[in-house]
Amino acid sequence: MKAKQKLVDEQRMSTSSDNAPPIATRVIGVSKRFGKTGVLENISLDVAEGEILVLLGASGSGKTTILRIIAGLEQPNTGKIILHGRDVTELPARERGVGVIFQSYALFPKMTVEKNIGYGLRIRHRRRKEIRKTVNELLSLVQLEEHRKKYPSQLSGGQQQRVAIARTLAYKPEVLLFDEPFGALDTQTRTHLRREIRALLRRVNVPSVFITHDQEEALELGDRVAVVNKGHIEQIGTPYEIYNHPATEYVATFLGAANILEAVVQDGFVETECAKIPAELDPNVYRTGDRIKIIFRPEDVLLSRTDFLKPGHFKLAPARVEEVSFVGAYERLRVRLEQPGEDCTNGETPYYLTTETPDRRPRSIIATRPKPEASASSLKIGDRVIVAVTSFTVIRSS
Amino acid sequence: MSTVVPTMRHVRGFDVVRPLSIGMLVFMMMPLVFLPLASIFIFGTSNGLDKFWAALMAPEAIFALKLSMATSFWATVFNVLFGLFAAYVLSRYNFWGRNALIVTISLPTAIPTAVAGFALLLLWGPYGTLGRFLTPHGFQIMFTAGAIILANIFVTFPLAFGVIKPVFDTMSRSLEEASATIGATRWQTFWHVTLPSLRGAIVSGALLTFARAVGEFGSTILVSGNLAGRTQTAPLYIFAKFNEGQIEAANAIAIVLALFSFLIFSVLFFARDWLDVD
Numbered sequence: 001m002k003a004k005q006k007l008v009d010e011q012r013m014s015t016s017s018d019n020a021p022p023i024a025t026r027v028i029g030v031s032k033r034f035g036k037t038g039v040l041e042n043i044s045l046d047v048a049e050g051e052i053l054v055l056l057g058a059s060g061s062g063k064t065t066i067l068r069i070i071a072g073l074e075q076p077n078t079g080k081i082i083l084h085g086r087d088v089t090e091l092p093a094r095e096r097g098v099g100v101i102f103q104s105y106a107l108f109p110k111m112t113v114e115k116n117i118g119y120g121l122r123i124r125h126r127r128r129k130e131i132r133k134t135v136n137e138l139l140s141l142v143q144l145e146e147h148r149k150k151y152p153s154q155l156s157g158g159q160q161q162r163v164a165i166a167r168t169l170a171y172k173p174e175v176l177l178f179d180e181p182f183g184a185l186d187t188q189t190r191t192h193l194r195r196e197i198r199a200l201l202r203r204v205n206v207p208s209v210f211i212t213h214d215q216e217e218a219l220e221l222g223d224r225v226a227v228v229n230k231g232h233i234e235q236i237g238t239p240y241e242i243y244n245h246p247a248t249e250y251v252a253t254f255l256g257a258a259n260i261l262e263a264v265v266q267d268g269f270v271e272t273e274c275a276k277i278p279a280e281l282d283p284n285v286y287r288t289g290d291r292i293k294i295i296f297r298p299e300d301v302l303l304s305r306t307d308f309l310k311p312g313h314f315k316l317a318p319a320r321v322e323e324v325s326f327v328g329a330y331e332r333l334r335v336r337l338e339q340p341g342e343d344c345t346n347g348e349t350p351y352y353l354t355t356e357t358p359d360r361r362p363r364s365i366i367a368t369r370p371k372p373e374a375s376a377s378s379l380k381i382g383d384r385v386i387v388a389v390t391s392f393t394v395i396r397s398s
Numbered sequence: 399m400s401t402v403v404p405t406m407r408h409v410r411g412f413d414v415v416r417p418l419s420i421g422m423l424v425f426m427m428m429p430l431v432f433l434p435l436a437s438i439f440i441f442g443t444s445n446g447l448d449k450f451w452a453a454l455m456a457p458e459a460i461f462a463l464k465l466s467m468a469t470s471f472w473a474t475v476f477n478v479l480f481g482l483f484a485a486y487v488l489s490r491y492n493f494w495g496r497n498a499l500i501v502t503i504s505l506p507t508a509i510p511t512a513v514a515g516f517a518l519l520l521l522w523g524p525y526g527t528l529g530r531f532l533t534p535h536g537f538q539i540m541f542t543a544g545a546i547i548l549a550n551i552f553v554t555f556p557l558a559f560g561v562i563k564p565v566f567d568t569m570s571r572s573l574e575e576a577s578a579t580i581g582a583t584r585w586q587t588f589w590h591v592t593l594p595s596l597r598g599a600i601v602s603g604a605l606l607t608f609a610r611a612v613g614e615f616g617s618t619i620l621v622s623g624n625l626a627g628r629t630q631t632a633p634l635y636i637f638a639k640f641n642e643g644q645i646e647a648a649n650a651i652a653i654v655l656a657l658f659s660f661l662i663f664s665v666l667f668f669a670r671d672w673l674d675v676d
Binding site: 071072073092093094095096097098099100102103104106108109110111119120122123124167168171 | 570572573575576577578579580581582583586590591594595597
């Protein structure tokens, strides 16, 4: 597991290095409207050679439309699609040479597995011998040799999906486009399949665009993830960047649980609640007095019974435990921050509270604790704790 | 579980309603369907199979059967191709007047066949809207086999369309989209992907059309002229022989037509799995 993680990290390093691989697919300033409703607004993104880019977004965010525009199944109102340097915006789907793996797989029901895989070559009038050779290679690549004579309806969901991938690989597509490929599968198969497909894509080294609404899937599959919301891209970055340094509140909350607190910049510090936390903020972007939000994950929260904190832990506020639940691998707690001012040790009212009407939001913080920690110091509902954070991200308050 | 209260309908796990309702169904169908059909066979063979065979082999009888088959065949060919085309256009494109077209295509089922035949006469007949201009040039389609085909086409118009269109409607668009992204032209997609999925619908649409066309009477008698040995189809033959009092001759053909429809519906019923094989 660790070795695998290291390998993945190395790959991530290599994609962000200076001699980055050439760009395979470019989407430049694409906008799309259906009738009067705008679906996409000025979308631009690049997919590097051999890279897996995941488009992550809620349903109706427009992510599927991006995919369909790249595939040529939909025409953009403005913008361009470039595949390996060739402007294909005006080309119909069949002349683009992209491979689409549909959510339903869209295997041809009246063709056997090998006929499905050979279809792309048959319609290109390749020689029978060549077709047979390619089909055999692909069957062994996706490990379906013994199913070659079966019809799609006789295969499991995972097998059908592998046929769908092999069918597109047969004609050497410029880019592979996956439209929610795991949507119809149960959780276990899904996890298994996405590892399998990731490994497969590494082997064939075809640039790929995945569409999903599942954040875990996006983080695990993608070399980079683009978070799509209401027709625009909120942020593109490595899974690490997206998760740990979300650029917007939407990204933060869409990628799992996030705690968000309002704060104010104060020369090298951020002030929130009663706390003053040192923060290295770009002075060209954030100035003293700027209203900001700090975002931190439940696993970045530390609950302690005493005021004594290790270096690198920043005290936030005292709180009471409101809810304790056990969620398998970890313990999940909800604590309610005490009213600021009540217990501020320096006696001063925090800056932002003086300029704002009393905060009426539920002042809940979600924290998670790994099992060893949870059993070492158990917490019950009503316990008083000190809330601290280990790391956080700052975004501008809108 | 609460205690099971025995009721009249369930006597020790035996459902009384079951045999009663099945028996009632069969009893009701007896005078309505089974007995009339059975009497064709009983009556037709009551004078011995020799007589039956002789009646069947009469030249006019054979001609009538052949004419029925031939005219029905061509009407079926036309209507299946047309139904396929119409279903494709009407399920793939949305345009102004689309629903009006769908209703118009389906209309012939609701029109009495005699009205259909009459309408054709009024168009193509010697004094018809078009016919009056064509007849002087030696073109007269009425009272020929062509007229029978036209009548058959008219009355079976929506049958194949009606079977094929729902399949088009429910067919996942992604199959055709997949084919396009793989690199197929529209024609290749239609031939390799769309058509195979329609096989079942085409076969059953064709059988329905054919069965209906073979039995067509009302419109045929108006447009064909009912000339024995020239434009007399099998149902017209039955009617003519019956009027002449030649019950046996009429009966022989009736048996053939009845058997023929049995055959077609057996195929439709029992080949369903094969037709819809995925």
